[in-house]
Amino acid sequence: MNLHGIVSGVIGAVNPHVPATLQRSNGYATASDGGRTPAYLTSPQTVQVQALSAKEIQHLDGLNISGVLRKVYLNGDWRSVYRPGNQGGDRFQFGTTGVPVNLQGTTWLVVQVLETWPDWCSLAIQLQMS
Template identity: 40%
Template sequence: MNLRGIANSVTQAVNPNIPAQIKPSSGGWVTNPDGTREPQFGDPVDVAVQRQALTQKDLMHIDGMNLSGVVALFYINGNWYSVNRPDGKGGDIILIPSKSEEWLVVAVTELWPDWTRVLACLQLST
């Protein structure tokens, strides 16, 4: 049973899903000529995300993470990750083309077989 799918069918009336793409981290890096390193990502995957504000408990959690900037929660079908050291992967990137936004997944707050709740930090907005 996809519990998120059931809940999402109700919450969309108040907070509609947003068409997005996720660039999954491949775990690889490329070293540029100037010595800086860039993470590598797999092909973008089309998804629908539901962005929500942080709860008081989430705010307490990120207080110890030393994050600054704009952060939000995203509910997404499938499994997506922040830093995953055992698999050697960095954070996945959520792209929201309609708003020209790029969000870095910095924490996975819930991971279920068919959906994920992630905390993401805004990286780019034009």
């Protein structure tokens, strides 16, 4: 049962869903000098951005993750660092249309999976420097 799908309409009336581009890590390209440039597969998403709870902040602090942090809910089963599958480094990029001012033009790194279910997940994201 997709609980996120059931409640997202009601939650969206209070805290609107916003468009974002999920940049899923797809390895890297190595330059002739040995430098690496990350590569991404992009997909449009509609996400619910919320503040972290005190317990979630405490958990991330215990992992030595700090900075500007938020939580996103979205459909699908996404991951942060997943070493067995050689995955990680996924990012969210917010545009300038239909997005709150504090998110416009920003990029956020997925730093922790908070909840994962077959149909939806919640992820902790950290603001990245431009």
